[in-house]
Amino acid sequence: xxxxxxxxFLLALFATVxxxxxxxxxxxxxxxxxxxxxxxxxxxEDVDLNKVDNTNSxxxxxxxxxxxxxQIWAGVGITTNIxxxxxxxxxxxxxxxxxIMQFAPYITMRYRPFTKHLNAYVFTDLGYALPFSxxxxxxxxxxxxxxxxxxxxxLMFAKHxxxxxxxxxxxxxxxxxxxxxxxxxxxTKIASNxxxxxxxxxxxxxx
Numbered sequence: 001x002x003x004x005x006x007x008x009f010l011l012a013l014f015a016t017v018x019x020x021x022x023x024x025x026x027x028x029x030x031x032x033x034x035x036x037x038x039x040x041x042x043x044x045e046d047v048d049l050n051k052v053d054n055t056n057s058x059x060x061x062x063x064x065x066x067x068x069x070x071q072i073w074a075g076v077g078i079t080t081n082i083x084x085x086x087x088x089x090x091x092x093x094x095x096x097x098x099x100i101m102q103f104a105p106y107i108t109m110r111y112r113p114f115t116k117h118l119n120a121y122v123f124t125d126l127g128y129a130l131p132f133s134x135x136x137x138x139x140x141x142x143x144x145x146x147x148x149x150x151x152x153x154x155l156m157f158a159k160h161x162x163x164x165x166x167x168x169x170x171x172x173x174x175x176x177x178x179x180x181x182x183x184x185x186x187x188t189k190i191a192s193n194x195x196x197x198x199x200x201x202x203x204x205x206x207x
Contacts, residue, residue, distance in 0.1 A: 031160065034060070040200075058082050060080050102141060105130070121154065128146065129144050144172060145171070154206055
């Protein structure tokens with residue numbers, strides 16, 4: 001194919017893609033949401049696949065969504081979790097319990113399969129919790145993969161105001177959480193690496 005034809009083809013391709021994207025973005029409606037989420041631990045195991053005590057967590061999700069079509073919404077968000085299990089931090093022979101927390105940016109998508117009933121949707125979220133440290137490089141925010149999937153319902157009172165409910169499966173990787181290992185000779189601080197499977201319930205507002 002001659003170079004001139006290739007250039008014309010590429011220009012036409014870019015123009016077509018640009019037109020589609022511009023039209024989509026211009027017609028899209030932006031929505032913001034805030035949800036309170038409670039996750040009930042169903043199964044939790046460490047890196048060696050040993051069962052450990054199930055724990056629950058309370059979190060807040062803040063998200064921004066584009067309504068690309070009435071059926072497809074997608075965007076990004078941030079979630080924070082506080083788990084009801086505490087980690088053991090040892091400093092100068094003093095043992096302190098610190099809550100296990102997570103802070104995770106994520107991408108999200110909602111699909112409304114019923115054109116005649118757009119309030120109901122299925123959703124999925126995928127993110128990664130970022131590690132933060134406190135004194136002596138002890139992580140107060142554990143890191144790890146976060147994934148949610150489930151069903152939801154939006155009860156809209158106006159175009160940009162309504163209630164949101166959802167329930168689904170929640171997977172959390174809790175990585176790098178230190179705790180105290182006690183023996184007859186010494187105390188050692190090591191890091192756990194757990195995978196938690198939970199059922200999550202959320203309620204919130206959408207704007």
